Structures are given as structure tokens and as C-alpha cells.
Amino acid sequence: MRDPFKREVRSLRISVTPHCNLRCFYCHREGYNNSKDRSMTPEEIGEIVRAFLDFGIRKIKISGGEPLLREDLPEILENISNPRIEEISLTTNGTLLERYAQVLKDAGLHRVNVSLDTLDPEKYRQITGYGDVNVVKAGIERAIEVGLTPLKINYLVMKNTLEDLEDLMDYCREVGAILQVIELMPLDKTLRRYYVDITPIEKRIEEMADKVVKRRWMHNRRKYYIGDLEVEFVKPMDNTEFCRHCTRIRLTYDGYIKPCLLREDNLVDILTPLRRGEDIKEYIREGILRREPYFKL
Ligand code: SAM
Numbered sequence: 001m002r003d004p005f006k007r008e009v010r011s012l013r014i015s016v017t018p019h020c021n022l023r024c025f026y027c028h029r030e031g032y033n034n035s036k037d038r039s040m041t042p043e044e045i046g047e048i049v050r051a052f053l054d055f056g057i058r059k060i061k062i063s064g065g066e067p068l069l070r071e072d073l074p075e076i077l078e079n080i081s082n083p084r085i086e087e088i089s090l091t092t093n094g095t096l097l098e099r100y101a102q103v104l105k106d107a108g109l110h111r112v113n114v115s116l117d118t119l120d121p122e123k124y125r126q127i128t129g130y131g132d133v134n135v136v137k138a139g140i141e142r143a144i145e146v147g148l149t150p151l152k153i154n155y156l157v158m159k160n161t162l163e164d165l166e167d168l169m170d171y172c173r174e175v176g177a178i179l180q181v182i183e184l185m186p187l188d189k190t191l192r193r194y195y196v197d198i199t200p201i202e203k204r205i206e207e208m209a210d211k212v213v214k215r216r217w218m219h220n221r222r223k224y225y226i227g228d229l230e231v232e233f234v235k236p237m238d239n240t241e242f243c244r245h246c247t248r249i250r251l252t253y254d255g256y257i258k259p260c261l262l263r264e265d266n267l268v269d270i271l272t273p274l275r276r277g278e279d280i281k282e283y284i285r286e287g288i289l290r291r292e293p294y295f296k297l
Pocket of ligand 1: 154
């Protein structure tokens with residue numbers, strides 16, 4: 001189904017928990033919604049996903065909070081696995097990945113994105129509160145070993161991580177990961193001090209690239225190939241092009257359809273009608289109809 005701005009809805013991002021085991025100072029807390037104290041069960045997530053399939057959803061991304069904190073994550077994956085879904089991926093901080101990579105792969109997960117903004121242990125600890133970068137690296141390497149690939153490293157560029165680009169490129173080459181360069185969303189005054197425009201980095205990478213590809217279904221993002229290394233850019237702030245080509249809708253851990261990451265005022269409760277035994281398709285339709293580009297001309 002298309003939204004009122006003619007954008008098809010192809011990808012569903014499901015936050016499965018608001019909880020996290022790190023305290024990244026920049027976090028936009030996408031999984032958080034302080035409305036009701038409730039959370040979807042694996043069966044409920046499965047039912048909602050199946051209903052979404054009829055609206056054109058073909059890709060699922062699981063997020064949080066930290067999704068690996070949910071002990072029933074394998075059950076969630078089993079419930080959403082479906083031949084009509086092209087890809088089930090997950091975004092994680094990687095701290096628990098070494099232990100769970102194989103279990104998640106066996107439960108139907110296709111690939112992972114791991115957030116890693118620096119390889120410097122001390123800086124990583126400062127950014128995340130108390131994370132251990134070597135644990136995350138072990139998780140990445142294990143995930144690649146069990147085939148949760150292509151694995152992407154989410155690298156958030158900030159004043160204090162700008163210098164880490166080369167190291168992360170080398171690491172991605174070494175382990176065979178894709179580097180995803182993300183621009184910080186400076187959501188408050190403190191964060192604005194860390195903001196860096198990533199356009200010059202993209203230009204530099206473009207000059208080095210042998211090949212450039214546009215991702216039609218994903219915000220028209222561009223991918224650059226430098227030899228074996230693949231680098232992708234995510235620049236959502238003030239980006240009308242990004243919003244114009246957005247095909248993503250969200251589901252919060254407590255069962256609300258969230259039409260846009262940057263808005264809290266247009267959510268649609270889908271869990272209450274599901275629990276009442278109502279037909280939830282009308283609620284999905286309403287969620288899609290509420291979609292609107294956040295940045296537009
Ligand atoms: N815990 C998981 C993780 O670390 O990947 C999933 C949730 S985390 C909020 C998802 C992604 O959002 C991470 O890659 C993180 O870097 C990104 N993110 C968080 N706050 C952000 C901000 N203010 N601007 C841009 N990206 C942000």
C-alpha cells in the first residue's frame with residue numbers, strides 16, 4: 001500500500017524492548033515509548049507481522065533498546081519467519097552477539113547491523129557508559145562466522161569519532177563487513193555540539209570509489225564500492241530526499257504503529273485491538289495513512 005505521499009511501505013522496524021545494557025550518550029531511544037507498561041509477546045508480534053504482509057511489507061528489522069536482552073528473541077524470530085519476507089535483520093550493540101549468534105541464525109535471522117563508533121577501547125567506554133569494544137568485536141566476528149551476513153557496522157559520526165573512519169574502514173575490510181556511516185541526529189542542545197555534517201566524508205569516499213549504487217527501496221541511499229569494501233551513508237537530518245524515498249514504518253515494543261522515527265504524536269495503538277480480537281488491518285491502514293515526510297520541500 002502507498003501512503004498519501006505515494007510512498008510504498010516495504011520495511012517494518014520492530015522495537016522489541018525499551019531496555020538497553022549500554023548508555024550511549026547520544027541515544028535517540030527509538031525503542032522507548034512511555035505510554036503503557038505492556039509489551040508484545042512473540043505470538044502477538046508474529047500476528048501483527050503477518051497482517052502487515054498484505055500491505056507490502058517485505059523486510060523486517062528488529063531493534064530496541066537492545067533486542068538481545070529479550071530472552072525470547074529466538075521465539076520472536078520463529079514467529080515472524082515467513083516465505084513472503086525477503087529479509088529479517090537485527091540492529092544490536094553486539095555485546096551479547098558472540099553468545100547468541102548461532103541461536104539467532106538457527107531461529108531464522110538473516111543478517112545483523114552492529115553499532116560500533118570507534119575501535120578505541122577507552123573512547124568506546126566513554127561513549128557507551130561501560131561497554132567493552134573487544135567483546136563487541138568478538139560478537140561481530142562470530143556473527144560473520146555463523147553467516148549473519150552481509151554484516152553492517154553502524155558508525156555514528158560525531159566530533160569525537162570523526163577520526164575513527166580510517167580504522168573502521170580497515171576493520172571492515174579485515175573482517176568482511178559493510179561500513180554504514182551515519183550522521184548524528186542532534187536532538188538537543190548538548191548533542192548539537194557533537195554534530196558533524198557527513199557530506200564531505202561522502203564526497204571523499206565517492207572520489208575513492210570504483211562503483212556507486214543507489215538503493216531504490218531505502219531512502220535512495222547511495223552505496224560506494226572501494227575494492228572489496230562497501231560503504232553506505234545514512235543522512236536523515238533535513239534531508240527531503242531521504243524522507244521522500246522512505247519506505248519504512250515502525251512498531252514500538254508496546255504495540256503502537258509509529259509512522260515516523262521523529263514523531264511521537266501520530267502513533268496508532270494496534271495491540272489493544274489485537275487483544276480484543278478485532279481485525280487489525282484497519283489499524284495498519286490508519287498507520288500507513290498517517291505517514292508523512294518529516295522533512296519536505
Ligand atoms: N541497541 C541497538 C544498537 O545499539 O544498535 C539498537 C538500538 S540503537 C538506538 C539503533 C541505532 O540508532 C544505532 O546504530 C545508533 O547508533 C543509532 N542512533 C542512536 N541515537 C542516534 C542519534 N541521536 N542520531 C543518529 N543515530 C542514532
